[in-house]
Amino acid sequence: xxxxxxxxxxxxxxxxxxxxxxxxxxxxxxxxxxxxxxxxxxxxxxxxxxxxxxxxxxxxxxxxxxxxxxxxxxxxxxxxxxxxxxxxxxxxxxxxxxxxxxxxxxxxxxxxxxxxxxxxxxxxxxxxxxxxxxxxxxxxxxxxxxxxxxxxxxxxxxxxxxxxxxxxxxxxxxxxxxxxxxxxxxxxxxxxxxxxxxxxxxxxxxxxxxxxxxxxxxxxxxxxxxxxxxxxxxxxxxxxxxxxxxxxxxxxxxxxxxxxxxxxxxxxxxx
Numbered sequence: 298x299x300x301x302x303x304x305x306x307x308x309x310x311x312x313x314x315x316x317x318x319x320x321x322x323x324x325x326x327x328x329x330x331x332x333x334x335x336x337x338x339x340x341x342x343x344x345x346x347x348x349x350x351x352x353x354x355x356x357x358x359x360x361x362x363x364x365x366x367x368x369x370x371x372x373x374x375x376x377x378x379x380x381x382x383x384x385x386x387x388x389x390x391x392x393x394x395x396x397x398x399x400x401x402x403x404x405x406x407x408x409x410x411x412x413x414x415x416x417x418x419x420x421x422x423x424x425x426x427x428x429x430x431x432x433x434x435x436x437x438x439x440x441x442x443x444x445x446x447x448x449x450x451x452x453x454x455x456x457x458x459x460x461x462x463x464x465x466x467x468x469x470x471x472x473x474x475x476x477x478x479x480x481x482x483x484x485x486x487x488x489x490x491x492x493x494x495x496x497x498x499x500x501x502x503x504x505x506x507x508x509x510x511x512x513x514x515x516x517x518x519x520x521x522x523x524x525x526x527x528x529x530x531x532x533x534x535x536x537x538x539x540x541x542x543x544x545x546x547x548x549x550x551x552x553x554x555x556x557x558x559x560x561x562x563x564x565x566x567x568x
Contacts, residue, residue: 311415326426330423332373334430334431337367337434342363344362353496361436363436367436371450374420374424374427379454380482382416387468405553409462409553413458421447424450442526442527449525449526452538452539453538457518463545464481488515489516495507498510514537517531521538
């Protein structure tokens with residue numbers, strides 16, 4: 298019981314540290330809302346008469362383009378926050394905080410899981426803030442959808458956060474993070490169903506582009522959120538999200554092992 302209390306106390310301290318950092322960085326919430334709101338208010342408004350959305354599951358009738366992209370933009374918030382949490386890990390590692398954390402007498406997977414849980418909590422705050430602002434512009438989910446979408450948001454945030462953890466272990470310096478993000482965030486976002494249905498991509502683009510969308514895990518995070526918002530479960534999307542989360546987190550735990558992982562090999566190499 299003493300060991301369990303110590304583990305829970307350490308996890309709580311990590312979560313509180315991340316929440317305190319978020320509160321102190323007052324512009325962080327605003328910056329997290331600016332990106333999806335610009336897409337919703339400018340891009341979606343400008344293209345609503347260009348992109349027609351037919352009646353496809355989970356929709357029972359025709360919907361406006363703004364309504365269609367709303368789940369994708371919510372997933373966009375999760376994606377950016379998951380990668381930003383990775384940025385904080387790289388920063389902590391350079392400043393020495395991460396090394397102190399990893400030397401704590403607790404399983405490394407537990408410490409990384411606490412870090413992941415803190416990122417998920419922050420993601421949920423930002424997503425619901427975005428959905429609240431979007432509702433002010435008359436772009437809403439179904440009333441019950443704000444509740445039914447919560448489990449899907451948690452699972453999607455876990456997956457994207459686990460991918461971020463794995464990515465952070467491969468980046469040796471903070472300066473290299475921006476370049477890595479350009480090869481992760483934007484391809485994941487644009488090669489997905491966040492902005493347009495996959496059948497439109499298959500109809501208008503080459504087959505390799507459609508294939509990349511199908512193997513992109515972010516596509517399944519978007520669809521999981523989209524179906525959950527309408528009280529439905531997407532079994533394939535759920536399976537992919539759970540599978541990718543488990544694999545990415547296991548690889549991240551291995552990568553953060555100083556004896557076997559990428560961090561140990563990086564320290565052994567000359568800077």
